[in-house]
Amino acid sequence: MxxxxxxxxxxxxxxxxxxxxxxxxxxxxxxxxxxxxxxxxxxxxxxxxxxxxxxxxxxxxxxxxxxxxxxxxxxxxxxxxxxxxxxxxxxxxxxxxxxxxxxxxxxxxPNENKKIKYLNQFELHTLISILDLKSEINWDWFILLVAKTGLRFSEALALTPKDFDFAHQSVSVSKTWNYKGDGGFLPTKNKSSVRKVQIDWQLVIQFSELIKGLPEEEPIFVKGKVYNSTVNDILSRYCKKANVPVISVHGLRHTHASILLFAGVSIASVARRLGHSSMNTTQKTYLHIIQELENRDVDLVMRSLSGLS
Structure with a gap:
């Protein structure tokens, strides 16, 4: 008091x-x-x-x-x-x-340049197809993982081999990496950020081989000091090479969410997958996509009703 x-x-x-x-x-x-x-x-x-x-x-x-x-x-x-x-x-x-x-x-x-930038499904597919996915962990694998999970930058950095549950096709998010400070694990952004994120069978096969033999409780991607700008620069070069809009690593998170929404995944499910504290956050962040989907729904309703005559 x-x-x-x-x-x-x-x-x-x-x-x-x-x-x-x-x-x-x-x-x-x-x-x-x-x-x-x-x-x-x-x-x-x-x-x-x-x-x-x-x-x-x-x-x-x-x-x-x-x-x-x-x-x-x-x-x-x-x-x-x-x-x-x-x-x-x-x-x-x-x-x-x-x-x-x-x-x-x-x-x-709002400044037009600050508008949320994300790729559509075709653009993301084009970007992923040119990644240099070597037999050892590199930042290209990091880009692929964020694109397919929607994890925050600090959440993905904090992943250890122990966080992967290949049998249940999931990855556990329970901490973040202090990349802005002196490194080390930190708590997640909020309680809702502690979650299990389902991953597809391709990621299961790829990462089960990649992390084999790595220390169970040490971060997979962190080798010394990590800068957000380093990964963003690598992603930017790939975007230009793929001739798709240049986005940041956070833009990959937006891309992940937008693809799910356009695929018909509910806002509640997207909010849980992203670790948002409430659906309101998801609705505010992706309002433009939700409005576009509503317009598409209106067209579908009108076509369905017109067929009743």
Missing amino acids: LENVENTELFCEYYAKWISVYKEGAIRKVTLDKYLMTQRWLVKLVPDLKVCDLSRITYQQLLNDYAITHERQTTMDFHHQLKGAILDAVDEGIIPRDPTRKAIIKGKT
Whole structure:
């Protein structure tokens, strides 16, 4: 609990204390850094705002000012990070009413270049066909594995031989690799990220041979310091060689999800396979694909109904 907090205290100082009490040591460093960035924005936007002056109007103005230079989704994240601290202040009686109620989330129009990039099934098939899949583990195998499982970059890096269950055609995701830091295993992004992902029989045959004899609990792909940019550069070269849109490793994850959705796999199943904390995340991320599928469904309904006359 936050003790000795006065409602006349500056909001940015209260928020810094709240992070220290409730977040430090409880969340991953990368997530903590986001909360600390939010605190720095408070210092920049409302350095003199006191906790007692938090009202729906002052809070909405704060969101509006932040939204001038940020996209709507980023503003939504900013709002959620602040809301946790504010609701705790309401519970403690420091603020009489919830100023975040009915907040309106605004934001800049997303940059076209930031639009989710993914390959269609034909393009992915073309890309995979030119990978140099040697008899030993290399980054080409990593690209194939992410394309066929939809794992996050850090999740795939953390895979060990012990995580493969060839008898049941699955791979267990229970940890990530700290590639942004000094290496080593870290917890998954959230509880939903701990999962078993089914793999096809080809991957079973290929990886059962590849990892034979490797240390059971050591990461398969990590040999020294790993950089996201290294793998992205390799993938970029292959995309250009295959004459398909250039995507990142994270784009392979989007490709995996989009192919499943277009194949008719339910959003719930895709969400579980990707390790999303809720279906809402999947729906928001792949809204454009879902809308396209809905349009296709409408056409199918109309054709079916017209045949009843």
